[in-house]
Amino acid sequence: MEVNKIYPYLCKHGSCLKRAEFTFTDVEITETETKDGLIKEEPRTITLGHSCEDHVEDVRKLFEEIFTEGKKNNLNKNNPKSKENKV
Ligand SMILES: [Zn+2]
Numbered sequence: 001m002e003v004n005k006i007y008p009y010l011c012k013h014g015s016c017l018k019r020a021e022f023t024f025t026d027v028e029i030t031e032t033e034t035k036d037g038l039i040k041e042e043p044r045t046i047t048l049g050h051s052c053e054d055h056v057e058d059v060r061k062l063f064e065e066i067f068t069e070g071k072k073n074n075l076n077k078n079n080p081k082s083k084e085n086k087v
Contacts, residue, residue, distance in 0.1 A: 008020070009023070009050040010050065011050065011051045011052035011054075011055055011059070012049040012050060012051055012055075012059050012062065013051060013052070013054075013055035013058050013059050013062075016052060016054070016055060018052035018053075018054070019052065020050030020051055020052055021051070021052055021053045022050060022051045022052075022053075022056050022059075023047060023049075023050050024047070024048040024049050024050065024051070024059065024060065024063050025045050025046065025047050025048060026045075026046055026048055026067065027043045027044065027045055027046075028043070028044050028045075028046050029041050029042070029043055029044075030042050030043075030044050048063045048067070049063060
């Protein structure tokens with residue numbers, strides 16, 4: 001028999017280290033190439049983080065900011081032609 005201690009998820013808000021009550025997840029599309037050379041898109045659920053009862057809104061905003069910024073950067077990287085089209 002094995003006994004393992006379970007570590008609870010903690011709130012992501014600043015120095016608040018309360019036990020988290022909420023989980024923030026998002027769906028990410030991953031592209032994999034099949035043997036036929038086709039691109040297959042597969043949705044994958046990713047966990048962004050957790051928050052306690054008091055900080056749901058704060059943590060949600062935090063992740064929204066990080067996430068929308070990240071998506072913008074990715075778009076720019078993936079579409080270098082978008083600039084050329086505008087000119
Ligand atoms: Zn908190």
